[in-house]
Amino acid sequence: xxxxxxxxxxxxxxxxxxxxxxxxxxxxxxxxxxxxxxxxxxxxxxxxxxxxxxxxxxxxxxxxxxxxxxxxxxxxxxxxxxxxxxxxxxxxxxxxxxxxxxxxxxxxxxxxxxxxxxxxxxxxxxxxxxxxxxxxxxxxxxxxxxxxxxxxxxxxxxxxxxxxxxxxxxxxxxxxxxxxxxxxxxxxxxxxxxxxxxxxxxxxxxxxxxxxxxxxxxxxxxxxxxxxxxxxxxxxxxxxxxxxxxxxxxxxxxxxxxxxxxxxxxxxxxxxxxxxxxxxxxxxxxxxxxxxxxxxxxxxxxxxxxxxxxxxxxxxxxxxxxxxxxxxxxxxxxxxxxxxxxxxxxxxxxxxxxxxxxxxxxxxxxxxxxxxxxxxxxxxxxxxxxxxx
Amino acid sequence: xxxxxxxxxxxxxxxxxxxxxxxxxxxxxxxxxxxxxxxxxxxxxxxxxxxxxxxxxxxxxxxxxxxxxxxxxxxxxxxxxxxxxxxxxxxxxxxxxxxxxxxxxxxxxxxxxxxxxxxxxxxxxxxxxxxxxxxxxxxxxxxxxxxxxxxxxxxxxxxxxxxxxxxxxxxxxxxxxxxxxxxxxxxxxxxxxxxxxxxxxxxxxxxxxxxxxxxxxxxxxxxxxxxxxxxxxxxxxxxxxxxxxxxxxxxxxxxxxxxxxxxxxxxxxxxxxxxxxxxxxxxxxxxxxxxxxxxxxxxxxxxxxxxxxxxxxxxxxxxxxxxxxxxxxxxxxxxxxxxxxxxxxxxxxxxxxxxxxxxxxxxxxxxxxxxxxxxxxxxxxxxxxxxxx
Numbered sequence: 132x133x134x135x136x137x138x139x140x141x142x143x144x145x146x147x148x149x150x151x152x153x154x155x156x157x158x159x160x161x162x163x164x165x166x167x168x169x170x171x172x173x174x175x176x177x178x179x180x181x182x183x184x185x186x187x188x189x190x191x192x193x194x195x196x197x198x199x200x201x202x203x204x205x206x207x208x209x210x211x212x213x214x215x216x217x218x219x220x221x222x223x224x225x226x227x228x229x230x231x232x233x234x235x236x237x238x239x240x241x242x243x244x245x246x247x248x249x250x251x252x253x254x255x256x257x258x259x260x261x262x263x264x265x266x267x268x269x270x271x272x273x274x275x276x277x278x279x280x281x282x283x284x285x286x287x288x289x290x291x292x293x294x295x296x297x298x299x300x301x302x303x304x305x306x307x308x309x310x311x312x313x314x315x316x317x318x319x320x321x322x323x324x325x326x327x328x329x330x331x332x333x334x335x336x337x338x339x340x341x342x343x344x345x346x347x348x349x350x351x352x353x354x355x356x357x358x359x360x361x362x363x364x365x366x367x368x369x370x371x372x373x374x375x376x377x378x379x380x381x382x383x384x385x386x387x388x389x390x391x392x393x394x395x396x397x398x399x400x401x402x403x404x405x406x407x408x409x410x411x412x413x414x415x416x417x418x419x420x421x422x423x424x425x426x427x428x429x430x431x432x433x434x435x436x437x438x439x440x441x442x443x444x445x446x447x448x449x450x451x452x453x454x455x456x457x458x459x460x461x462x463x464x465x466x467x468x469x470x471x472x473x474x475x476x477x478x479x480x481x482x483x484x485x486x487x488x489x490x491x492x493x494x495x496x497x498x499x500x501x502x503x504x505x506x507x508x509x510x511x512x513x514x515x516x517x518x519x520x
Numbered sequence: 521x522x523x524x525x526x527x528x529x530x531x532x533x534x535x536x537x538x539x540x541x542x543x544x545x546x547x548x549x550x551x552x553x554x555x556x557x558x559x560x561x562x563x564x565x566x567x568x569x570x571x572x573x574x575x576x577x578x579x580x581x582x583x584x585x586x587x588x589x590x591x592x593x594x595x596x597x598x599x600x601x602x603x604x605x606x607x608x609x610x611x612x613x614x615x616x617x618x619x620x621x622x623x624x625x626x627x628x629x630x631x632x633x634x635x636x637x638x639x640x641x642x643x644x645x646x647x648x649x650x651x652x653x654x655x656x657x658x659x660x661x662x663x664x665x666x667x668x669x670x671x672x673x674x675x676x677x678x679x680x681x682x683x684x685x686x687x688x689x690x691x692x693x694x695x696x697x698x699x700x701x702x703x704x705x706x707x708x709x710x711x712x713x714x715x716x717x718x719x720x721x722x723x724x725x726x727x728x729x730x731x732x733x734x735x736x737x738x739x740x741x742x743x744x745x746x747x748x749x750x751x752x753x754x755x756x757x758x759x760x761x762x763x764x765x766x767x768x769x770x771x772x773x774x775x776x777x778x779x780x781x782x783x784x785x786x787x788x789x790x791x792x793x794x795x796x797x798x799x800x801x802x803x804x805x806x807x808x809x810x811x812x813x814x815x816x817x818x819x820x821x822x823x824x825x826x827x828x829x830x831x832x833x834x835x836x837x838x839x840x841x842x843x844x845x846x847x848x849x850x851x852x853x854x855x856x857x858x859x860x861x862x863x864x865x866x867x868x869x870x871x872x873x874x875x876x877x878x879x880x881x882x883x884x885x886x887x888x889x890x891x892x893x894x895x896x897x898x899x900x901x902x903x904x905x906x907x908x909x
Contacts, residue, residue, distance in 0.1 A: 156702070160721040175877070176706060183766040202768055203738075204698030206709030220766045222698055222810070224709040263878050271883070279725065279819075280882035283718025283812050287711070287879060291703040309593030309611055313545070314680040317565060320595030320613040322676070329672025332549040336668065349592075377572040377609045379591055421611070423672050430668075451865055476840055489652050490676060493669035494660070 132397040134504065135432070135467045138408070141394050142433055143447070146440040147413050149297045149366065156285050159277045161338040162295035163443030168270040170288050173261035178225040181256045185238060185245055186229035187216035189253035196244050201226065216245060225257050232256035264288070274445040296443035299366035301334055301342040303327050304357060306373035306382060307421060308349045325490070326371040326419075326426050333430050337438050342369075349373060354385035362389055362411050366441065369434065372421025375405040382418050383407055391416055399504055400467040402487035403429040415441075422487040428469050428499065431520050452498065452517045454479035460502055460509040467504045471496035474517055496520065521786045523893065524821070524856045527797070530783050531822055532836070535829040536802050538686045538755065545674050548666045550727040551684035552832030557659040559677050562650035567614040570645045574627060574634050575618035576605035578642035585633050590615065605634060614646050621645035653677070663834040685832035688755035690723055690731040692716050693746060695762035695771060696810060697738045714879070715760040715808075715815050722819050726827050731758075738762060743774035751778055751800050755830065758823065761810025764794040771807050772796055780805055788893055789856040791876035792818040804830075811876040817858050817888065820909050841887065841906045843868035849891055849898040856893045860885035863906055885909065 133141075151165035180186060180201070187195050188211060195216035199209045203222035211217065211228035219225065219232060230253060237249040264270060270288060275281060277295070285293065303326075310324035311317055327344045334342045343365075347357040354373070361368055373382035387393065391409040398406055402425040407418035417434050419426045439447040457480045462468055471482045471492045481500060484492040498517040502509065509515055522530075540554035569575060569590070576584050577600060584605035588598045592611035600606065600617035608614065608621055619642060626638040653659060659677060664670060666684070674682065692715075699713035700706055716733045723731045732754075736746045743762070750757055762771035776782065780798040787795055791814040796807035806823050808815045828836040846869045851857055860871045860881045870889060873881040887906040891898065898904055 157717055157720070160724050172706060175711060177709065183764065203696060204709055206707070220768055221764060222696075222711070258875075258877065263873075263875075263880060270880070275883070278883060279718050279721035280813075280816055280879050280885070282721045283714045283816065284879040284883050286702045286714035286717045287812060289702045289704075289706060289712045307592060307611075313675045313678045315678075317561060317678060318595070320566065320593055322564060322611070323678045325672045325675035328546055328675045329668050331546070332668035332671045335549050375572065375610060379609055423676060424669075427669055427672065450863075453865065474839075476842065484652075486647075486652075490669050490673040491652060491659070494664070494667060494673050496669070 132399050132404075133395050135398060135400050138395055138398045138433060139436070142408060142415075142437050143440060145394060145410050146415060146437045148443060149299055149441050151294050152297050153292050154295050156282055156291055156293060159282060159293060159295060160279065162277050162298075164271055164273050164275045164277065164293060165296050165443060166294040167273050168285065168290065168293065170264045170266055170268050170270050171290065172288055173266045174263040174288055175258055175260060178260050179258040180219045180221060180223045180225055180232045181258050182232055182234040183220050184232045184234040184256065185216045185240075186219045186225050186232045186257075187211065188213055188229055189231040193247045193250065194244060195247075197240075197242075230254055230257065274443050276444060296441070298339055299438060299441050300364065301339055301367045301369065302345060302361045302365040303330050303342050304345045304347060304361060304368065304370045306347055306349055306354060306371065310346075326421065326423055329423060329427060329490070330369055330371070330430060333427065333435075334438075337435060339438070349379050349381060351381040351385055354381045355388050358385050358389050362391070362414055362416075366414055367434075367438065368414060368416045369430075370416065370418040371426060372419075374407050374418040374420060386416060386418065399465070400469065401464055402485075403432070403469065404466070406433070408433070420487070423490045424471070424493050425487040427490070427493055431499065431518065432469065449519055452519055453514050454517060456509055456511060456513050456515045457481070459511045460500075462502045462506055462508065465504055468500075468502035470500040470502065472498050472500040472517060474498050479515060479517060521788050521793075522784050524787055524789050527784055527787045527822065528825070531797060531804075531826050532829060534783055534799050535804060535826045537832060538688055538830045540683050541686050542681050543684050545671055545680055545682060548671060548682060548684060549668065551666050551687075553660055553662050553664045553666065553682060554685050554832060555683040556662050557674065557679065557682065559653045559655055559657050559659050560679065561677055562655045563652040563677055564647055564649060567649050568647040569608045569610060569612045569614055569621045570647050571621055571623040572609050573621045573623040573645065574605040574629075575608040575614050575621045575646075576600065577602055577618055578620040582636045582639065583633060584636075586629075586631075619643055619646065663832050665833060685830070687728055688827060688830050689753065690728055690756045690758065691734060691750045691754040692719050692731050693734045693736060693750060693757065693759045695736055695738055695743060695760065699735075715810070715812055718812060718816060718879070719758055719760070719819060722816065722824075723827075726824060728827070738768050738770060740770040740774055743770045744777050747774050747778050751780070751803055751805070755803055756823075756827065757803060757805045758819075759805065759807040760815060761808075763796050763807040763809060775805060775807065788854070789858065790853055791874075792821070792858065793855070795822070797822070809876070812879045813860070813882050814876040816879070816882055820888065820907065821858065838908055841908055842903050843906060845898055845900060845902050845904045846870070848900045849889075851891045851895055851897065854893055857889075857891035859889040859891065861887050861889040861906060863887050868904060868906060
């Protein structure tokens with residue numbers, strides 16, 4: 132049995148980066164860059180007007196003749212005398228001879244000329260070429276997550292494809308003779324199988340749309356055979372159930388017989404203690420507890436960061452949140468507790484129904500409150516640490 | 521010109537709920553329930569053993585004969601005498617005659633009998649029928665967001681389909697003669713069009729995968745005609761650019777001529793002031809500023825909560841975050857500022873490059889720091905409010 136922190140370290144140390152691929156920027160949301168991106172252009176590519184107004188060369192003059200017009204999208208590099216100005220619009224090209232734009236609200240204009248009522252400072256309202264980024268400058272370092280803003284920025288530089296880390300192929304292997312598929316009739320002694328659909332949904336939150344679900348009966352031969360095929364084809368294997376010490380828990384034995392390297396088994400935590408983590412080649416194997424709430428807890432604490440690590444995230448753990456505790460917590464287990472909790476802007480409430488079987492509590496929780504194994508008690512009003520989920 | 525708070529209120533008051541549809545629970549991640557869900561079964565459906573061990577009737581006896589076995593998935597409602605126990609595994613059916621399970625670590629067992637070394641309390645390690653939820657109890661109220669845990673819980677009750685609010689159909693109309701599609705050659709005076717791809721990505725974060733992008737030249741006739749078709753077919757219309765007061769900004773006029781009801785125009789904020797919001801029938805129209813960072817700011821502040829409202833979220837605004845400011849902020853604009861910022865567990869840093877054109881800052885930000893219009897100054901070390909993005 133190892134500590135939570137050790138389990139996190141071991142998983143991190145064994146999570147290799149996925150191979151990379153070229154992807155259309157348009158489809159790249161949620162992927163992570165595998166390359167440094169260099170700007171192919173200056174942005175803006177030319178001196179741009181920031182306002183609707185008039186472009187001219189700054190001087191002591193207040194009156195200028197209007198000799199042309201520059202709309203957004205135009206390129207008319209008109210020659211301007213020191214007595215001349217052009218009508219200009221937001222985003223439009225500023226002629227080389229002009230250095231300043233006066234906003235239209237600050238002039239009196241007729242068809243042919245303007246009188247500037249409030250003279251702007253020299254260079255006002257002109258966005259310099261390359262202000263946002265210069266050609267050949269670094270746009271993004273490798274391992275940048277592609278958010279809507281990052282995707283927009285790449286597009287604004289004319290970049291249409293980038294090299295990213297592939298998403299891992301994930302298999303979910305469900306064990307348990309007691310399980311019946313939802314939609315079928317529930318027989319006596321059986322329960323509905325819900326872990327695969329829950330884990331599929333959890334994987335979707337990190338952009339893995341098509342996890343493949345396998346099911347196997349609780350016996351060593353079937354489990355071993357199923358795993359043999361799965362271990363060859365997938366980058367991450369999640370196994371649901373069959374990993375505690377009951378006489379009918381064959382998963383660990385089936386993994387070892389398939390030459391999976393055991394990296395740890397059992398973590399000093401509640402819920403979620405009976406978990407096995409191993410690897411074979413670059414494939415990571417997480418044998419998660421069968422109880423739904425334990426399974427989902429360990430998905431958030433261990434599996435999600437491992438996936439983020441493999442797909443190139445530079446920050447694989449969510450930023451923790453500190454809140455004031457609404458009640459007191461006792462911990463006489465000597466284990467690290469992960470309690471389903473709900474926090475608002477100032478406080479956190481530990482929810483009723485912390486049993487490892489209870490998913491309903493999880494469904495209304497927005498965080499896991501972490502009580503370290505060496506903490507015997509948190510008092511009401513104390514600041515505690517949460518992992519948002 | 522209206523205040524930020526007024527704009528938020530007006531949008532909320534005009535955002536009607538979408539129609540509903542039946543959806544497979546397996547595909548329901550991110551949807552919101554349009555109905556109250558009642559449990560069709562008791563969960564667990566029978567008394568379950570919480571441990572691997574032995575089930576018996578609690579008494580002063582310490583020795584019991586083993587007369588059977590109950591594995592997970594079995595249903596053997598064996599008759600037990602007061603001197604008898606059965607071998608039982610986690611999740612298995614507990615016979616009606618037994619009331620207590622002793623964990624296997626607490627007994628000395630041979631093939632035929634056990635001696636209980638540490639007697640558990642009566643009813644120990646037996647999960648009562650319906651402990652998690654009873655038949656006909658409420659599973660979820662309407663307007664519950666379907667998270668991985670909620671989906672798992674529904675599946676565990678055998679529920680395969682639920683009624684949810686439909687996602688809105690969204691059109692993005694891009695205006696601007698200065699725009700060239702990424703991948704094409706950049707001509708003088710032009711810039712690459714990036715707002716549509718950015719907004720598409722932003723919509724994907726709320727589960728709207730297929731926004732339709734339209735493009736139109738900067739003239740009233742073309743804009744009016746394009747809008748006529750779009751307004752009939754979509755639930756939400758985002759328009760990019762053409763909404764400030766320049767002579768070539770035709771969007772507002774084209775909207776009004778299409779009988780769009782103006783609900784507000786211009787907000788007292790920076791960036792993002794020139795925004796139009798209107799409605800026609802149940803369709804909401806957001807004409808966003810053309811500058812990318814302004815556009816994305818207003819997407820997060822106004823469009824995203826409106827979408828959440830339409831698809832049934834009970835909480836449409838993200839929980840705000842309070843952090844200690846790393847620098848000082850001056851606000852002599854009289855406007856509400858939305859500053860791209862990055863926060864960690866304790867502090868927040870305002871990022872360099874707040875210009876409304878600058879998406880690169882947005883790409884590394886994880887929040888918008890809100891400086892209300894009536895605040896002239898925030899001092900270093902002061903607590904400030906952030907909207908996580």
